[in-house]
Structures are given as structure tokens and as C-alpha cells.
Amino acid sequence: MIRVPTLGILFCLMVTALGCGGPAGFRPIEPDKVLFWDRQTVENADLLHGIVDQFNAGREGLPVEAQYSGGYSEIYRKVTTSIQARALPAMAVAYQSMTVEYIQAGAVVPLDSFISDPEVGLSSEELDDFFPVVLETNRFSEFGGQMCSFPFCKSVLMLYFNKRVLSEAGIDTAPATWHQFLEQCRQVKSDTGKYAYAIDVDASTFDGMIYSRGGDVIAGTETLFDSPASLDALKLLETLAKEKLGYQIPPGSYDDRDALAQDRIAFLFRSSSHQASVGRLMQGDMARWGIKAIPQADPSDPHTVLYGPNICIFRTTPEQERISWQFVKAFTSPETTVRWSLGTGYLPIRKSAENHPEMKAFWKTWEYNRAAFDCLGFARSEPNVAGWQEVRDLIENAQTAVLTGKRTAEQAAAELKGQADAVLAEAGG
């Protein structure tokens, strides 16, 4: 039997719990600042703060403040927690899969009205100056095709190759097609005894393998993992594993870059933003390696994957939202995108960067410096539908299953298709 004092305690706890119900609507975490939660550190953070200071100096009103808020997953955690608290920063970096969840929570400001605003918007010439893919990736079909974020740090999937290892195998040109890639892997193995490719199991790389075969990963609400392009990509992994041409590196590690720098492999696939890190590992010996577009099924119709987070503007106050947009606009201006690109290694997202003297000077310093920029024109974004983050995990599981021999390419493709469709149906329903 429960006694009266115990009931009293339980009653108090219930009253306290009921009192925790929150009011509707969002408010800014910092009413006196336009807070931007970001993940840049060290030199990149210094550059970002410089750009923010420049923006603040040129205007009156609330200042923008960029705050380092941990890695992307920590920022996601902070934002989702803040959504529950109904108190948000003005802006945060976010991948599309994160943005979808923020939109579902009603926390994101669609940018279309700002873009078309005659006073603070972008003219059609300015919009045309952006590479279409960097804008397209921020339009969310599930939410009326609204522009719910804006490009921030962009890069593309590239092939990195070690010239010394290729040369040992008698190869003087890195592969342009997937057929050549497999043949060169075999040649490296037979002539040098080394693995040709250190495989970083990654959903975006797999999507790139599909795109570059002329395929797609989704049509409407169904995935296309049982398509010929997807099956070919899995079969390539199967062959690489069976013939011991490649090996899987530990998830989340960067062992492939170290292996490339130590002449232990010939190839790796990574985002172009890794170029500076690989260069450092090569200890400045830039003649020893190169970077180019990923192999294609048809080099005359190339495709690769666009990487990188965007900036989301959150519902705070009309003033903070407007200043946030002005900052985003200034950050993506032709001059600043070049400055950001040169300082960080991310790609400039404006076509006009091609004629910028500083970009030209940078591209001249190494024959491969321009390679990633040249891929922006044919890069494609990955799906930004609800549930895609979970699908990414399934893609990586399928890759691992094939590489470890637990599934054949056909089995993995069929299984992946079934699981991914179920996830998307559930997320969309």
C-alpha cells in the first residue's frame, strides 16, 4: 500500500513534470548577437573570424559571431537539443540530412523570399554565377523545393594517385575509366606486389561510383541500388577484394592517405578537401602524386559527387534572420568565396572564380590544383530526403558485406535496395 507522504512526493514530481511543457515558437539563444555555430578550427577558424569581422565592420546592427561548436555530429546534437529548448542560434552548418530534420521540426527559415528580395536578394546574374549543383543541393523536394540552406564548404569526390607506385607498375597515366582502373589495379598488384587501392568504405564514394557509371541512387521515393550501375560498383568491390587488389581501412580512419604517402598503394578516393592534408603527408614532394576526376564509364559524360555542409538559417527574430541572410550572401560573394577557397582548400562556388587572378595564380603553382574546380561543373549532389542518413549506413554495411565476402554483389544490391526503400518509406510516411 502506498502511503500518503509517498503520494505527495509523486504528486509534486508530476506537477514539476507538467510544468516543463514549453511555449510554441523559437527565440534566439543570444538576443544581442547573430550566433553562427560552426565547426572550423585553427587556421580555418581564424579565416572565418576574419570574414565575420569584415562583415561586421561594414554595417550597423547586431554583430555576427561565429562560435566553434564541435564536429558536425556535436553541432547536430546541439541544434536538436536547442530545438527542444525552443532557443536557437541564428545559423549553423548542416549537412542536408541534418537540415531535413531541422525543417521537419519547423526550425528552418526558407531562403527563397530573401533571394528574391529586391533589396537584399540576389540578381539573376548573381544566381547564374553559382555552379547549379551547389544551389540545387539546398533545394528540398519533400518541402516544396524550397531553398532551405545555402552552400558553405564545398568539395568533390576525387581520385588521388601515387605516381611512384604507378611508375613501378609501368603506368604513366592514371585511369580515366573504371575498366582502366581495374586493369591498373591488377597491374600494380602483379608488378609491385602492393595493394592498389585502400578502400575507405563510405556512402558518398559509393554514390560517386554509381553516378560516374551514368546511374542514379534514387527515383522518387525508391532507391535504385539494384540498377546496373549500382551492381557494377558492388561487383568492382567484390573483384578488388577477391583478387586482393584492395583492402578496407578501419572506418573513420585516414590510413589510406598515410598508405598513399608511404608508397604502399596507388589509389584512394577522397573529397578534394583532403588535398592539403595529403600534400603535407607527402612532405611537399608534389611530383610524387596527383589528383584527378574519378574514373568514369563514359569520360565524355563525366559525373562525381558534391560534398560539404551548408549553412542553415533558423527561426529566431526577423532581424536576426535578415542579418543571417546578409552574412550568407556576403560569405558567398565572388571575392569571399575565392578568399575562403584559397585559405581552406574548399572549392569556390562561383563560376567567376575561374577568372579571379588569385585563383589563377594558385592553379599555376601545381598542375593538379585546378582539377577539383573543373569537376564542379559535372558534380552531383546526393539525395536530401528524410531517412537518407540511415540509408547511408545501409550502403556502408552493404559495401563491407561484399568486401568481407559475406554477400555477393547481387545479394548485397538486392538486400540494400529492400532495406533502403523500407527506411525511406518509413521516414516519408
Add this chain to the structure above:
Amino acid sequence: MMRKTLRYALLSLGAVATTFPFVWMICTAFKTYTEAASPTLRLFPDVWQWRNFLETFDAAPFGVYFSNTFLVAGVVTGSAIVTSMMAGYAFARLRFPGRAVVFGMVLATMMIPFEVTLIPNYVLVTRFGWRDTYAALIVPWCANAFSIFLMRQAFLGLPADFFDAAKIDGCGHLRFLLWIAGPLVKPMIVTVGLFAFLGSYNSLVWPLVVTGKDTMRVVQVGLTVFSGAEGVQYNLLMCASTIVILPTVGLYFAAQRHFLEGSLGAGIKG
């Protein structure tokens, strides 16, 4: 003799296995970026890179982070000791209605993962206007069920005769707690203090969530600056980690005897 040699050999092996990660961390702190990224098991750097320490302190304001950490961990430790002593004593020695239920509820909070309480705690802290304040870093951790449980067990271990004798001499609960029971459970107090200090010192997610300004951040948040989207600067990360663990190692050695007594007495492992 043979058995003794074998025993020492096994103990030595265990000691080497335990200390190797620390030795690796210290050696990596002095390597170049390339050497640190190398997958080989080469322990020592070619050239000892002392400037890594300068680079580490340049990368983030570790001085500020350290002072915040010590302040927060110090207050949390003191508060946890006070609250757990008082609550533990109450649960062990005082008779009041609903004691078993309340104690059960306190223990039940140990079953709730941090991830579950993160959002409610953050909502409360935000509504109180505590974001970017020491209150947000300290208050939620001033009392915890595990410490209360430890102290209760320690007080239960004291013979009731002590209290009866003290009561006859006119001693109330508070005086008994402070002057008689407290000194008798000192090893457990040290243990509770160490756990509270280490828990606060090592926490990352909560400080990251409730703070934004560099002036309010703690050392564990500082360590994350060396992990970027394009890789980890292992040499600088290990350099910072070496500096960050020094106070806890020092604290452990200072309180080692009490900690072992308390741990063994309470049957705590790991």
C-alpha cells in the same frame, strides 16, 4: 621461486600493457604530423618536436580552459561530497516516511542514460538563462545517485552504537555526521570526491552543449579542435592530451591510498 617469477612476469606484462598507451601518447606528442600519422609501431620520434607544445597552446586558449575546468571540477567535487554525505547519512540513519521509495527513486536515476537527460537538462538550463555560465556547468552535477549510494553504504557500515553513544553525550545528527561519522568514512569521501572530480574533468558533451564562448569552455572541449573534417592532428592532439591528463594523474597519486581503501571497501571496479 618459479611461481614467484611467473607472478612477477605476469604483473610486469600487465603493467607494460597498461602503461604503453600512455607512453605512446607522450612519444606521439613529440612527433611530426607525418610521423604521428604513420601506422608503424615506432615509438620514438626522429627529432623531438618541442614546438608542438607551442603550437598546441596557439591552437586554442588552453590557459582559460584549464582555469575553467579546475573551478568547475573543484566546485562540483565539493558539492557532490556535501550532498552525498548528507543524503547518504539521511538514507542510512534517519527514519522518515517514504525513505525506501525515495531512495529507490534516487537509485533509479542511475539507470537513466545521460543522453536521455541531456535535452530536459538543457531546456531547464536555457530557461534559467544559464547558458554560457558556470551555473550551467556546475549545478546539474552537484548531486548524483552513485555518490549518495556509496556514502549510504559507508554510513550503514558504522556500528549504531557510535551514534547512540554520541547521542547520550548530547550530539545531534549534524555534529555526529561532521565530527564522528565523517572522519570514519574518509576513504569513501575521497573516493566520491575523486569520482566527482574525474567525471567533471572528463566531461565533454555537456560543456560543449551549454557553452559557446571560449571564455566558458573547458579542456575536453579544447581537445576537439585537433579533430577536423579532413583528419586528426594526432601529434598536437596527443600533446594536448598529455598536458590534460597531468592533473588527474597527480591527483590520483596524491589520493591513491584513500582511493584504494574506498574502492576495495565498496567493491568498486574499474
